[in-house]
Amino acid sequence: MPESSESAGLAQRLDELFRRGRPGGERWTNDEVAAAIKRLNPDIKVSGTYLSALRTGKRTRPSPELQLALAKFFGVSPAYFFDPGSADKISQQLAALDELHQSGVRSLAARAVGLSPDNLDALKTVVDQMRKMQGLPPVVE
CATH class of the missing domain: 1.10.260.40 (lambda repressor-like DNA-binding domains)
Incomplete structure (x- = not known):
């Protein structure tokens, strides 16, 4: 069947x-x-x-x-x-x-858990700069 x-x-x-x-x-x-x-x-x-x-x-x-x-x-x-x-x-x-x-994004996200809003903003800025240096497009939220 x-x-x-x-x-x-x-x-x-x-x-x-x-x-x-x-x-x-x-x-x-x-x-x-x-x-x-x-x-x-x-x-x-x-x-x-x-x-x-x-x-x-x-x-x-x-x-x-x-x-x-x-x-x-x-x-x-x-x-x-x-x-x-x-x-x-x-x-x-x-x-x-x-x-x-x-x-490896999950690993990075796990490390960010519990950070203050100011520290999260600083982390976003660093990641945005790294993306720019590698020629990657900006992330749109």
Whole structure:
């Protein structure tokens, strides 16, 4: 029986979340995610094997409760799994976060947390000057 585009989309979207991994780049395993979901939601029956089947499209109809738990675990809207428009927007946001992480921007932002408004303004000025020296366009806020 051919796989519907909806179930193929679910498999692709879920697999994308797993491939993006956790902060720091290490990828989640099916068993780790299943265990975490069961810890947070003891009533949900899920295994690493079942998540693998969902990711490959061999299984196509997770319960709404499991979809909600997966969305919560990965920090995305539940619409990510069934609304192509929402999925595209969320995928773009996740890609932007990956770029920030890879470029070291997250590390810089973490260092700025807690600084006074005056110090943040000074930091912006320094970064703006560095961008100018490298020939990068100014940031528009």
